[in-house]
Amino acid sequence: MDYIKATDAALVQEYIQGNENALSTLINRHQQRIYSFIYSKVFDKDVSEDVFQDTFIKVINTLKRGKYNEEGKFLPWVMRIAHNLVIDHFRRNKRMPMFENNGDFNIFSVLSDGDLNIEKQIIKDQIESDVQELIKELPEDQLEVLTMRIYKDMSFKEISESTGVSINTALGRMRYALINLRKLIEKHNLILTN
C-alpha cells in the first residue's frame, strides 16, 4: 500500500486492522495543522505538546476500541478532540492558575509563608521576655491595668468593673503605664524592634 497517496479513511482502516505504520503516516500528515491549532489557542509550547499528546492518545484509544465512525472526516474529528482538550486545559487553569517565574517577576517576591524565620522568632521571643521583665518595674495599679488590657485582652469597661475604678482612671493608668514603659526602655537603653 502506498501510504503517501492513501486517503485518511484508508489509513484509518489499515490502522484498525493492526498496521502501525498507517498511524505514523496519519500523524505525520496532520501533525503541523493540529499542533499549530493548539498552539494558536494556548501560546505555550509545553502545554501544546501535552494537549497534542493527549489528543492522539484519545484518537488511538478510540480507533483501537473500534468506536470510530468513518465518515471521511478524520481531521475534523481530531481537531474537535484537540479543541475540547484545549477547553479542558483552560478550565483547569481557571481553577488553579499557573504562574511562571521569569526574569522580571518572581511570584515568591510577592508571596510569603507569613511565618517568621528562626532568627526573627528568636528576636521576637527576646523582645517579649524583655518587655515582661520591664513591666514588673511599673507601679502596681498601672501594672494591673496594663496586664488586663494587653495580656488578658479585656476592655476598659471590664477593667474598671473588675478593679473598681472608673473607666477614665483605668484609661489614665494605661496611659501612664505606657509613658513609664517608654521611660524604662530609654533608661535601660533597650532597642525593642524586630
Place this chain on the structure above:
Amino acid sequence: MKHLYTKTSKGEQLNKLNPKKETLQFLLNYSKALRITKYKQLSFETILN
C-alpha cells in the same frame, strides 16, 4: 522610505510549528504497546511495557 518586510508574520510562524520528535515517538510506542481485549461487552486495556 522603503520598508523591509523580512520579518515573518505571526500567522506564518504558527504554520511552521511541529511537535517534538519525542512526543511523536511516544505516541507511536504507546500505540504499539496498547492492546484492547474485548470480552462480551467488556473491553480491557493492556499496555505491554
